[in-house]
């Protein structure tokens with residue numbers, strides 16, 4: 001550590017300063033400048049003060065905030081060997097062993113093996129076989145809304161969870177909540193809490209993990225082991241289920257089945273146990289990565305539709321004109337729905353689900369635009385800053401799909417697909433699948449439901465002022481909207497569609 005600091009200092013003294021940022025205090029650096037919650041809100045105005053890249057230091061750890069797409073592309077896309085590692089999480093990653101899954105795996109041969117499987121099983125071509133499952137689950141969600149519209153949030157969680165479970169393990173679309181899904185939800189909640197900054201002292205002082213477990217007051221290993229058990233259950237149970245079905249020849253199409261076949265499970269060049277481990281953990285990573293992101297983006301869509309009824313009216317007009325009112329939209333309709341496609345982009349931009357993406361870490365020292373970036377620096381793409389639209393002329397706070405439509409504005413806003421799903425070699429491998437989730441859920445909601453503010457006893461609109469969580473995936477909580485079928489025929493359409501599900 002001392003050697004590293006010396007070398008860093010040397011480079012700085014050679015005329016390469018660290019990037020600009022708030023003044024660092026001796027020893028503690030910028031600890032007092034960093035908020036405990038939603039750091040992205042603090043970073044946003046800093047862009048104006050310090051520029052496109054900002055450097056901070058907290059207890060000896062360097063943090064680089066990249067405020068523009070250009071800086072992110074220059075470093076994460078064009079220098080992948082140096083910018084594709086993840087920061088080390090001691091409690092969740094090492095002690096609970098979550099770093100066996102793709103999102104936390106360090107860039108290297110094991111990560112590459114996992115990613116190869118995701119390319120085979122989640123490529124835009126491969127995920128076409130899940131369109132039917134996604135359409136079924138979207139219509140089941142609408143059916144749930146007919147019966148219990150006030151439960152639109154838990155029902156959405158269930159729908160997002162079912163899609164991931166069906167796609168990953170081939171579980172039936174009506175998989176009951178208590179079969180794997182509740183367990184996965186509880187595990188994800190535990191992981192989310194454990195990764196909040198400051199949750200565990202051992203993440204700030206890694207040497208604590210070497211303290212023997214028998215020491216009084218040392219609960220690090222006990223907590224780590226309990227978390228590990230929970231994570232192992234989440235990863236193992238559905239995988240063992242699909243393996244049994246595979247052996248019996250009854251497995252439905254799924255990510256796990258594709259992987260088992262592509263590695264010619266049991267007959268692979270890789271030793272069987274190694275192949276087994278790779279499939280188990282690459283499948284096990286999907287729930288955490290795919291469920292919450294879909295759910296969060298849709299919640300923001302519900303808010304936008306209530307707050308911007310004129311956009312909702314335009315979406316409906318387009319759907320009635322293109323799809324008609326006699327059936328629900330399917331993925332095949334997508335190319336004919338430009339306004340809806342622009343609304344999906346706008347939902348990804350308006351309240352971006354991962355405002356700081358997923359952090360990276362530099363492997364070696366680097367130089368960029370005359371600045372020095374030390375080895376081991378945590379790199380945060382400031383995606384929130386990228387969502388600020390200064391090009392189209394439409395205020396950035398407005399929910400306006402028009403900002404992405406050629407001919408409607410002088411210059412279209414930056415395409416959110418360039419930042420919402422990550423960057424470079426670690427870009428989201430579930431992008432095609434996740435994007436189709438968004439399309440099907442949003443289009444079928446617009447085709448059948450009216451979404452608006454709830455009214456109080458005096459008939460006044462109840463304002464929607466959600467709080468946003470401070471998690472990696474920041475979702476809105478504590479809000480309500482009114483959801484009603486647009487007409488009895490739309491309700492009947494949903495019931496008929498659900499009755500067709502085998």
Ligand code: HEM
Pocket residue numbers: 102103104115164285286287289290291293294297353354357358359420421422423424425426427428429430431433434435438
């Ligand atoms: C609206 C939906 C989604 C959004 C907005 C989203 C966004 C992201 C982002 C921002 C990253 C970080 C990439 C980086 O480090 O540069 C990521 C990674 C990842 N996503 Fe997604 N995602 C979505 C859906 C999904 C789905 C449906 C799956 C799989 C079923 C999935 C699987 C993954 C995995 C495995 C990673 C880790 C990749 C790695 O570290 O190499 N995502 N996603």
